[in-house]
Amino acid sequence: MHYPRSPEKIIVMQHLQTFDVSPRLPKRLEPLAELARNLWWTWEPEARKLFRHLDPDLWHRTGHNPVRMLQLCRQTRLLELSKDDDYVSEMESVYRRFKTYLARPDTYGNRIPLNPAVAYFCAEFGFHESLPNYSGGLGILSADHCKTASDLGLNFCGVTLLYRHGYFKQQIDRKGLQEAISLNQNFHHLALSPARVEEEPLFVTVELLDRTVTVKVWELKVGRIPVYLLDTDIEKNRPEDRLITEHLYGGDLEMRIRQEIVLGIGGVRTLRALGIEPEVYHMNEGHSAFLSLERIRHMVATEGLRYYPGLQAVAASNVFTTHTPVPAGNDAFPREMMDLYFSKYTDEVGISFDDFFRLGQPELEGDDRFSMTILALRTSRHANGVSKLHGDVSRGLWSGLWPDVPVREVPITSITNGVHAKTWLAPEFQKFYNQYLGVDWDEHLTEPDYWRRLIDIPDEVLWETHQFLKSRLIDFVRDCTRQHRSRMGESPEQIRTINGLLHPDILTIGFARRFAAYKRGKLLLSDKERLVRLIRNSERPVQFIFAGKAHPKDELGKKLIEEVFRFSREADVQHAFVFVENYDTYVARRLCQGVDVWLNTPLRPLEASGTSGMKAAINGVVNFSVLDGWWYEGFNGKNGWAIAPEATVGSAELQNPTDTESLFYILEHQIIPLYYAKPDSRLPLAWIQLMRESIRSVTPFFNTERMLKEYSKRMYQPAAAAFARLRENRYRAAVGLADWKHGIRTEWNKIRIESVTTSPPVSGPLKVGDQLEVAARIALGPVRPVDIRVQTYVGETENESMRNAAPVDLSEMQPAGQPGVYWFRGIVTTKESGSYGFNVRVIPAHRDLLHDHELRLITWAK
Numbered sequence: 001m002h003y004p005r006s007p008e009k010i011i012v013m014q015h016l017q018t019f020d021v022s023p024r025l026p027k028r029l030e031p032l033a034e035l036a037r038n039l040w041w042t043w044e045p046e047a048r049k050l051f052r053h054l055d056p057d058l059w060h061r062t063g064h065n066p067v068r069m070l071q072l073c074r075q076t077r078l079l080e081l082s083k084d085d086d087y088v089s090e091m092e093s094v095y096r097r098f099k100t101y102l103a104r105p106d107t108y109g110n111r112i113p114l115n116p117a118v119a120y121f122c123a124e125f126g127f128h129e130s131l132p133n134y135s136g137g138l139g140i141l142s143a144d145h146c147k148t149a150s151d152l153g154l155n156f157c158g159v160t161l162l163y164r165h166g167y168f169k170q171q172i173d174r175k176g177l178q179e180a181i182s183l184n185q186n187f188h189h190l191a192l193s194p195a196r197v198e199e200e201p202l203f204v205t206v207e208l209l210d211r212t213v214t215v216k217v218w219e220l221k222v223g224r225i226p227v228y229l230l231d232t233d234i235e236k237n238r239p240e241d242r243l244i245t246e247h248l249y250g251g252d253l254e255m256r257i258r259q260e261i262v263l264g265i266g267g268v269r270t271l272r273a274l275g276i277e278p279e280v281y282h283m284n285e286g287h288s289a290f291l292s293l294e295r296i297r298h299m300v301a302t303e304g305l306r307y308y309p310g311l312q313a314v315a316a317s318n319v320f321t322t323h324t325p326v327p328a329g330n331d332a333f334p335r336e337m338m339d340l341y342f343s344k345y346t347d348e349v350g351i352s353f354d355d356f357f358r359l360g361q362p363e364l365e366g367d368d369r370f371s372m373t374i375l376a377l378r379t380s381r382h383a384n385g386v387s388k389l390h391g392d393v394s395r396g397l398w399s400g401l402w403p404d405v406p407v408r409e410v411p412i413t414s415i416t417n418g419v420h421a422k423t424w425l426a427p428e429f430q431k432f433y434n435q436y437l438g439v440d441w442d443e444h445l446t447e448p449d450y451w452r453r454l455i456d457i458p459d460e461v462l463w464e465t466h467q468f469l470k471s472r473l474i475d476f477v478r479d480c481t482r483q484h485r486s487r488m489g490e491s492p493e494q495i496r497t498i499n500g501l502l503h504p505d506i507l508t509i510g511f512a513r514r515f516a517a518y519k520r521g522k523l524l525l526s527d528k529e530r531l532v533r534l535i536r537n538s539e540r541p542v543q544f545i546f547a548g549k550a551h552p553k554d555e556l557g558k559k560l561i562e563e564v565f566r567f568s569r570e571a572d573v574q575h576a577f578v579f580v581e582n583y584d585t586y587v588a589r590r591l592c593q594g595v596d597v598w599l600n601t602p603l604r605p606l607e608a609s610g611t612s613g614m615k616a617a618i619n620g621v622v623n624f625s626v627l628d629g630w631w632y633e634g635f636n637g638k639n640g641w642a643i644a645p646e647a648t649v650g651s652a653e654l655q656n657p658t659d660t661e662s663l664f665y666i667l668e669h670q671i672i673p674l675y676y677a678k679p680d681s682r683l684p685l686a687w688i689q690l691m692r693e694s695i696r697s698v699t700p701f702f703n704t705e706r707m708l709k710e711y712s713k714r715m716y717q718p719a720a721a722a723f724a725r726l727r728e729n730r731y732r733a734a735v736g737l738a739d740w741k742h743g744i745r746t747e748w749n750k751i752r753i754e755s756v757t758t759s760p761p762v763s764g765p766l767k768v769g770d771q772l773e774v775a776a777r778i779a780l781g782p783v784r785p786v787d788i789r790v791q792t793y794v795g796e797t798e799n800e801s802m803r804n805a806a807p808v809d810l811s812e813m814q815p816a817g818q819p820g821v822y823w824f825r826g827i828v829t830t831k832e833s834g835s836y837g838f839n840v841r842v843i844p845a846h847r848d849l850l851h852d853h854e855l856r857l858i859t860w861a862k
Contacts, residue, residue, distance in 0.1 A: 020071070022070070022071045022072075023070070023071075023073055023074065023075040023078055024075065024078075025070065025078060026078055026079055026082035027082075028082040028088050029078060029081065029082050029088070029091065031091060031095040032050065032051070032066070032070060032091065033070060034095075034098075035047060035050070035094070035095065035098060036051070036066035036067045036069075036070055036191060037067060037191045037193065038191070038221040038222070039127050039128065039131075039147075039191060039220065039222045039223070040098055040101065040150075040222075040223045041066060042127060042128045042147075043147060043423040044094070044097070044098075044422070045427035045430060046090070046093075046094050046097075047094050047098070048064070050087075050090065050091055050094055051064075051066040051069055052064075053081075053087065054069055054073050054077065054078075054081065055069065055073055055074075055077060058073060062130070063129055063130045063586075064128070064129060064130050064586065065130035065189065065190070065191075066130075066191070067130075067189060067190060067191050068130075068189045071189065101223065102223070102224055104153070107151075107152055107153025108152040108153060108709065108712075109152055109153030110153055112712065112717075114717045114720060114721065115153075115154060115155050115712075116155060116278075116279040116280050116716055116717065116719070116720030117155045117156075117276070117277060117278045117279045117280070117720075118149075118154065118155065118156045118157075118278060118279070118280045118281075119157055119158075119159060119267075119271055119276070119278035119280070119281050119282065120142070120145065120146065120149075120156060120157070120158045120159065120282045120284060121158075121159045121160070121263065121264070121267055121281065121282065121284065121287075121288035121291060122138065122139070122142040122158070122159075122160055122284035122285065122287070122288065123160060123161065123248070123249075123259075123260075123263060123285065123287040123288065124138055124139035124142065124160065124167075125139050125142045125143045125146065125158060125160050125227060126139035126140040126142070126143045126585060127143040127146075127147075127220075127222065128143075128585055129584045129585045129586045130190070131190055131191065131220075132166035132167060132183055132185070132584070133160065133162065133163055133166055133229070133248070134166075134167065134248070135167040135248055135249060135514075135549075135551075136513075136514045136549070137323075137513075137514070137609075137610070137611060137612075138284070138323055140585070140588075140611065141284075141323075141386075141417055142158070142160075142284050143222075143420075144418070144419055144420035144423065144611075144704045145284070145704060145707075145708065146158050146222050146225060146227060147222060147223065147420045147423060147704070148420055148704035148705055148707070148708045149225055149708060150222055150223030150224040150225045151223065151705065152705065152708055152709070153224060154225075154708065154712065154716075156225045157225055157226050157227065157228065157271070157276060157278075158222070158225070158226070158227035158228065159227070159228050159230075159263070159267040159270065159271070159288070160227065160228075160229055160230070160263070161229065161230050161231075161248075161259060161262065162187065162218055162229035162230060162245055163185075163245055163246065163247060163248045164184065164185060164231075164233050164245060164246050164247075165182040165183050165184055165185065165246055165247050165250075166183040166185060166248060167183075167247075167248045167249070168180035168181060168182060168183070168247075168549075168552060169181040169182075169183055169582055170549050170581050170582040170583065171487075171581060171582070172484065172561070172565055172579065172581045174488050175562065175566075176561065176562035176563070176564075176565030176566045177558070177562055178549070178550055178552075178558045178561050178562075180552040182247075187218065187231070191221070192218045192219065192220055192229065193218065193219050194216070194217070194218060194219070195217040195218060195219040195228060195270075195274065197273060197274060197275075201216070201217075202216075202217040202270070202273055202274065203215060203216055203217065203234075204217065204230075204266055204269040204270050204273055205269075206261060206262055206265050206266045206269070207344070208241065208258055208341070209340060209341065211238070211241075213237055213241045213244070213262070214232070214234060214236050214237055215230045215231065215232055215262060215266045215270070216230075216231040216234050217229070217230060217231070217270050217273075217274075218230075218231060228267070228270050228271070228274070230245065230262055230263065230266050230267065230270065231245050232244040232245045232262060233245055233246065241258075243255070244258045244259055244262055245259070245262070249551065250552075253333065253334075253337070254337065256331060256333075257333050257337060257341060259287075260287050260288065260290055260331070260372065261290055261341065263287060263288045263290070263291075264287075264288045264289060264290030264291035264292075264293070264294060265291065265293065265294040267288065267291060268281075268291050268294040268295055268298070272298070278317075279317060279719070279720040279723055279724070280317050280319060280715075280716050280719045280723070281295070281314075281317060281318050281319070282319040282320075282321070282711075282715075282716075283318065283319065283320045283321070283376050283380070284321050284323075285321065285322065285323055285324070286320070286322070286330060286331060286371075286372035286375065286376040287331065287372065289320075289372045289373075289375040289376040289379065290372075290375075292314050292315070292318060292375065292376075292379035292380075293342075293345060295310075296310040296311055296314050296349060297345065297348055297349055299313065299314070299731075300348065300349050300350070301348070303731060304730075305731055305734070305735070306350065306735075306738070307349040307350055307351050308738040308741075308742070309731055309734040309735040309737070309738040310349075310731075310734070311379065311738070312726060312734045312737045312741075312848075313723060313726045313727055313731055314379060315378075315379050315380055315381050316719065316722040316726050316734075316848075316850060317719050317720065317723035318376075318379055318381065318382065318719070319380060319382045319383075319711075319715045319716065319719055320376040320377060320380035320382070320383045321383075321384050321385075321386065322373060322376075322377075322383065322384070322385055322386075322394055322412070322608075323385075323386055323390075323608045323609070324373070324608065325390060325393045325394070325397065325605060325606050325607075325608050326397075326606065330371055330373040331371070331372040331373075332360075332369040332370060332371040332372065333370045333372075334368065334370075335357060335368045335369070335370065338360075338370045339353060342356065357370060359374075359375050359378050359379065360372065360374045360378070361374065362374060362400065362401075363400040363401060363403065373398075374398075374401065377398060377401060377412075378401070381411075381719070381722070381850040381851065381854065382715045382718065382719050382850070383411060383412045383413070384412060384413045384414055384415045384715070385412060385413075385414045385415075386414070386415065386416065386417045386608050386609040387414060387416045387417065387608065387609040387629050387630050387632065387633060388414050388416060388632065388633055389605055389629065389632045389633075390414060390605075390608040390609060390629065391412060391413060391414025392414075393608075394412045394414075395407050395408065395410040396410075398410065398412065401856070402853050402856050403856065404858045404860065405853045405856070405858055406793070406805060408805070409807075409852065409853060410853070411851040411852075411854075413714070415707060415710045415714065415715075416609065416630060416633060416701075416702070416707070417609040417611050417614075417630060417702075417704075417707060418611070418614065418701075418702045418703040418704040418705070418707040419611050419614045419615050419618070419702065419703060419704060420703070420704045421442065421445055421618060421703050421704075421705075422442060424589065424592060424593075424615040424618065424619070425618055425619060426465075426469055426589075426593040426619055428465050428468060428469060429465065429593075429618075429619060429620070432457060432461055432462075436453070436456050436457045436461075437450075437453055437454075437456070445699065445700060445703050445705045445706070446700055446701070446703065446705055446706045446709070447700060448696075448700045448701075450700070451695070451696045451699055451700050454692050454695055455692070457692075459683055459685060459688050460683065462620065462688055462691060462692065463684075463688055466620055466691065467504060469593045469594045470504050470508060470594045470596070471504045472590070472594060473508075473545075473590050473591065473593070473594025473595065474501075474502045474503070474504055474508075474594075476590045476594075477501065477502060477545060477578055477580055477590075478498050478499070478501050478502070480580050480581070480587075481498050481578060481580070482498050484581055497575075500575060501575055501576075501578065502543050502545075502575075502576065502578065503543070506541050506542065506543045506576070507540070507541070507542045507543070507596050507597070507671070507672060507675045507676070508542075508543050508544075508545065508594075508595045508596045508597070509542060509543070509544050509597040509598075509599050509624070510545050510546075510591045510592075510594075510595030510597070510599065510616070511524070511544065511545070511547075511548075511598075511599045511600070511601075512545075512546065512547040512548055512580075512583055512587070512588060512591050512612065513548050513600070513610075513612060514548055514550070514551075514557075515548045515550040515554075515557040515558070515560050515561050516550070516551075516554065516557050517556050517557065517560070517603075517652075518602055518603045518606040518607075519601070519602055519603075519607075520601045520602065520603055520652075520656070520659075521546070521548060521560045521561070521564060521601075522560050522563050522564055523601040523656065523659060523660060523663065524544070524599070524601070524663065525563065525564065525567055526656065526660040527660060527664060528567070530664050531573075531664075532572060534664075534667065534668070534672070535572075535573050535576045535577060536572060536573075539676075540672050540673075540675075540676045541576065542576070542672060543576035543577065543578075544576065544577045544578070545578050545580060545591060545595060546564050546568070546577075546578065546579045546580070547579065547580040547581075547583040547587055547591065548561065548583050549561075549583050561579070564579055565579045588612065588615070589615075591616075592612060592616040592619055592621065593616075593619045593621075595616070595621055596621065596622065596675065597621065597622050597623075597624050597671060598612065598613050598616035598617070598621050598622070598623050598624065598625070599625070600612070600613055600623070600624075600625035600626065600631065601625070601626055601643065601659065602626055602628050602629065603626075603652055603655055604626055604627070604628045604647070604649045604650075604655065605628055605649055606628070607626070607628040607629035608629060609629045609630045610628075610629040610630055610631070611630070611702075613625060613630065613631060613634070614630060614634070614698060614703075617634070617639070617640075617694045617695065617697075617698035617699070617702070618695060618698060618699045618702075618703075619695075620691035620692075620694060620695055621691075621694070622639070622640045622641075622687075622690055622691060622694050623635070623639070623640035623641070623694070624640060624641045624643065624663075624666070624667075624671065625640070625641075625642065625643060626642070626659065627642045627643075627645055630702060634697070634698055634701075636693075636697055638690075638693055639690070639693045639694045639696075639697045639698070640694060641666050641670065641671065643659050643662050643666065644658050644659045644661075644662035644663075647659065647662070674686055674690070675687050718850070722848070722850055725848065726848065733848055736848075737846065737848045737849075740787070740846055741855055744783065744787060744844050744855060744857065745855065745857065747781060747782050747783050748783070748844075748857050748859070750779075750780075750781035750782065750783070751778065751779065751780055751781060751783060751788070751842055751859050752778065752779040752781075752859075753776055753777075753778050753840055753841075753842065753859065753860070753861040754777045754778065754821070755776070755777045756774065756775070756776050756777075756840050757774075757775050758772055758773065758774055758775070759772075759773040759775070760772070766830050767830070768830055768831065768832060768833055769829070769830060769831075770829070770830050771827050771828070771829050771830075772827070772828045772829075772830065773825060773826070773827055773828075774808075774810060774825065774826055774827075774828055774838070774840065775810075775823055775824070775825045776790055776792075776810060776824045776825075776840045776861070777816055777821065777822075777823055778790060778821070778822055778823075778824060778842060779818075779820055779821045780820050780821070780822065781820050783820075785813055786845070787844060787845060788843065788844060788845055789809060789842070789843050789844075789845040789852075790809070790810040790813075790826075790840065790841070790842050791807040791808060791809050791810060791826075791840070791841055791842075791843065792807070792808050792810060792826060792828060792838050792840050792841075793805055793806070793807050793808075793838060793839050793840070793841055794806060794807075794808060794828055794837075794838040795836065795837065795838075796834055796835065796837075797835045797836060797837040802837050807841075808826055808827075808828050810824040810825055810826035810840070811824075811826055812824065812825040812826060813825075839860055839861055840860070840861040841858055841859060841860045841861070842858070842859040843857065843858050843859075
């Protein structure tokens with residue numbers, strides 16, 4: 001017989017002292033502790049499965065955080081599993097794979113001739129939702145970069161700030177207004193450990209104005225590599241300095257400069273304190289560019305170098321990646337603020353404040369701001385955009401820093417982004433890849449021919465796996481919606497309707513990204529009547545899932561979210577149009593793996609790269625996007641759709657109507673009919689072939705393994721080699737280069753191109769294959785011929801402009817009979833018919849210049 005229990009008497013006590021009790025890990029399960037503290041588990045499904053199996057409910061309540069799970073898991077459950085031979089055997093198998101991974105000798109890094117030490121700085125890293133130290137795409141890319149550096153065995157470490165409140169947790173209220181909820185993280189609940197030197201926790205200091213700020217250093221293990229995170233929220237700091245690492249991208253301009261001083265200067269000091277001596281410093285965006293100043297200061301203080309030789313050595317070994325295609329997106333500080341924070345610096349390195357300020361000053365007359373992107377460009381000899389199109393945009397955007405240099409020769413190249421495949425690929429896909437492609441499929445990521453073997457995967461397997469992931473996504477969206485509406489106090493009847501939300505047999509389109517104006521998150525809503533007709537079509541309906549955050553200070557972005565959310569609650573569409581709140585890496589994985597179509601609608605050409613579409617494509621999801629960023633390269637005409645492919649770049653007012661019409665036309669006449677075409681009444685065979693082509697065409701190129709190998713070959717190895725040469729014999733070459741540059745700059749304006757002749761004369765007819773000798777008589781004055789290159793610049797002409805131009809050296813030199821005057825000759829071979837033009841120019845030349853326009857000096861024939 002059961003008797004009702006009396007309610008326990010609750011005793012309220014003042015000054016109550018609390019304490020936590022963690023379980024004691026049984027000896028047989030001790031490897032779990034090591035696995036939990038290395039983020040290798042984030043890209044290994046079997047490792048995640050181990051922790052999820054401990055307690056599925058706790059796994060979700062902790063935000064998929066193994067460290068916190070091991071602090072909260074019931075002792076009885078751990079004891080139970082320690083006696084479960086199957087579980088222990090699986091754990092031991094995963095642990096052996098982990099140890100094998102860490103010790104593997106045959107990595108890419110061990111095979112290449114030069115594997116330099118690289119320090120990679122970024123303001124955010126998005127490794128996993130359990131470590132919310134990121135806001136969006138920049139952080140996700142930097143994390144994927146680190147994971148792949150580990151996979152490839154590169155000599156690599158990361159540096160960032162550790163934010164007490166992270167970015168923010170997003171909640172949407174009844175009206176659709178975004179609320180930013182602070183996270184208030186306990187770092188001891190994360191996979192972090194205090195960095196140590198000689199067994200003591202590491203602290204470094206940074207000078208801010210009239211005081212010294214102490215920075216605590218944490219270490220995060222990411223496979224084989226470490227990432228160091230800097231934290232000012234410690235008791236010995238002033239309250240205002242503890243706030244420096246409170247929020248990611250929070251505060252005003254003064255808070256931003258303090259954060260960037262701690263990141264750049266504090267980051268370099270951290271590596272020095274740890275005994276790490278990078279040969280290459282990679283700045284992922286300009287937030288960390290102050291690192292260049294600290295490197296120069298240290299060389300001046302410890303090596304006896306002057307400032308300008310130090311600048312040569314630092315710039316030779318710096319790599320800078322820009323992600324922002326508009327000037328307004330780059331941090332810039334007023335002259336007065338820079339004077340406050342760096343007046344002592346100029347005294348330490350022995351230069352005037354004006355010379356210092358010019359490092360970050362735009363070329364525009366009267367612009368008295370110090371740009372972090374310009375600082376990064378002027379203190380780096382290796383710079384890149386993140387897609388081919390973005391490289392073009394960046395060269396145009398920053399061409400003012402290289403006056404008189406043709407835009408196509410501005411020294412900013414491009415390395416197209418990728419994604420870390422094992423992080424973003426659904427485990428179910430990995431499972432059938434193991435079966436049909438081989439268990440070593442991830443060793444062949446960058447081999448296009450290997451991925452043709454996708455044909456071996458049966459249609460039924462591919463489709464059924466996709467449908468499973470889609471059903472899982474719908475269950476996930478229903479759960480999120482149920483929690484959201486419960487929090488808003490909706491009635492049980494309203495909440496029960498969620499069971500009919502979305503359907504796995506309906507074409508499902510996903511849109512998820514940062515809600516900034518240029519992303520055009522409401523472009524689909526530009527024609528609501530047409531959209532409603534698509535949703536309510538009884539024979540071939542469409543459903544939509546939206547997600548995304550706006551920066552807390554971006555009022556326009558928040559307004560866009562409000563409009564999308566309000567539309568999602570309209571009675572005639574709310575069963576098939578959903579906004580999922582709190583977009584993070586977990587929501588991203590579910591969406592990228594489960595929708596049928598990935599929609600992207602940026603305003604051309606403002607999408608630097610974008611990687612969400614890549615994550616979708618490797619999971620068989622088909623892209624439907626504006627030809628911007630990576631899709632400009634990835635679209636091949638048969639692996640998805642391009643919105644308004646013939647449209648040109650223009651304002652939103654010009655692009656919006658064209659893109660809206662194209663979007664709906666392609667949906668109505670191509671995408672929807674193809675999805676619902678089932679000739680055998682069972683499988684959409686044409687759609688499955690489209691999925692297969694999406695995977696085949698995107699996977700081998702748009703991955704971070706290909707990306708990192710490009711960085712290694714084109715950036716890291718050349719930068720390290722250049723640095724090694726300049727630092728030899730106590731930086732003798734750096735001193736020589738600085739002195740040579742000073743001399744060339746002083747004398748350059750004395751160079752004159754006196755005459756240019758051709759043989760035969762260009763006024764006569766030429767045939768393809770003919771040779772044209774170009775001769776230029778040039779007065780060099782005191783400049784030596786060995787210090788210059790003379791080139792003819794040849795290109796197609798149209799309306800008095802020249803395109804597709806390229807330089808040809810006039811390398812034959814002989815004296816012209818007067819002191820300092822020479823003839824330079826060379827041959828131009830005609831290769832194609834058309835109208836052509838040419839000019840002659842002189843540029844500096846030195847064996848230690850890393851690109852032609854390093855001095856930004858060029859003289860053209862007039």
